[in-house]
Amino acid sequence: MKIAVTGYDGFIGTHLVASLLKAGHIVFPIDADYSPKEVDRIYHLACPSSSDVIQTEPIMVMNTILDKTREAMSICPTALFVNVSSIGATQIDIDEYGQKAYNIAKRCMEVYVEHSGINYINYRLPSVYGEDMRNDNLIKRCSEGRATAPADPDRMYYIGHVDDIVDTLIKLEPVRIEEITLGQIYELFNSGRRGLHRPEPN
Numbered sequence: 001m002k003i004a005v006t007g008y009d010g011f012i013g014t015h016l017v018a019s020l021l022k023a024g025h026i027v028f029p030i031d032a033d034y035s036p037k038e039v040d041r042i043y044h045l046a047c048p049s050s051s052d053v054i055q056t057e058p059i060m061v062m063n064t065i066l067d068k069t070r071e072a073m074s075i076c077p078t079a080l081f082v083n084v085s086s087i088g089a090t091q092i093d094i095d096e097y098g099q100k101a102y103n104i105a106k107r108c109m110e111v112y113v114e115h116s117g118i119n120y121i122n123y124r125l126p127s128v129y130g131e132d133m134r135n136d137n138l139i140k141r142c143s144e145g146r147a148t149a150p151a152d153p154d155r156m157y158y159i160g161h162v163d164d165i166v167d168t169l170i171k172l173e174p175v176r177i178e179e180i181t182l183g184q185i186y187e188l189f190n191s192g193r194r195g196l197h198r199p200e201p202n
Contacts, residue, residue, distance in 0.1 A: 004037055004079070006030040006072045007045030011133050012084070012125075015166045016043060023170070034071040041080045043169065044072040051136045058101035065105040066112070073118060081120040082169060083113050087158050087177070089124055123169065126177045130162030130196055138182075142189035143196060153183025163198045 003020055007013045008029035020027050028037055030046070046068045048054065048061045073081060088103040089110055113120050129139040139159065141147040158177050168175045178199075188194040 001040040002026045002028070002038065003041045003043065004028045004030050004039045004072075004075050005043045005045065006034075006068065007047060007084075010045060010047075010049065012128055012162060012165060013043075013045045014132065015130070015162050016045070016169060019166050019170060030072070030075065034075055037075055039076045039079045041082060042072060042075055043082045043084065044069060045084045046072065047084075049134065054102045055096075055098035058098045061098075062101050062105040062108075065102075065109050069109045069112060073113070073116060077118055079119075081113065081118050082172070083110065083120055083122045084169070085110050085122055085124050087124045087126050121172060123175055125165060125175060126158035126160045128160055128162050128165050130198070133162070133196075139185060139189050139196070142186055143192075145190065147186060147190060150182035150186055153181060153186070155182045156180075157182050157185060159185070161198045 003025050005013055005017055005020070005027060008017050008027075008031075017027050017029065028039060048057075048064055054061055069083070086103070086106045088099070089106040092100060092103045092107055094100050094103070110122055113122065127138065129137060133140050135141075138147065138157075157180055159180060160175065160177055164176050167173070
């Protein structure tokens, strides 16, 4: 297939592009130029993901999410549009202003795509971990001993390994999400009892 990928140089994007190329697909990495291309599938991953940016520049983040979605949809209106959203789109009633703005923008993005009339599939991803993840990722901070014990250890958190997420996106299968508490993440990854490798299947 001919496949366009926005956010190709991000954490998930780099893993996705590598897997697509390995499978023999033709990949068009989309950066600033969203000009039309004849493709079979578009993976829309482009999104500000830094915790610092989400907290300090929420309006910029909201504008970027919505503007880049419209631009990505214009690349090839006949392609299957694989919209990569966040599980946070279901959590728009939280108190943190920056995170709330991000979650609301993700939900707006989903509604916009849903009512656009294009052929699409929407994925709400959990917090993704694995090799090469961002330094501010909770699991990476725990695995490197940089995290402090969570104030709310019983709070439920949702994670997925990048290899599983990439497989899911390529095969268009339901996303596999692991439910785990913040306390369990801190205990398991901080102690080294769990690593950044793909977990063994149950």
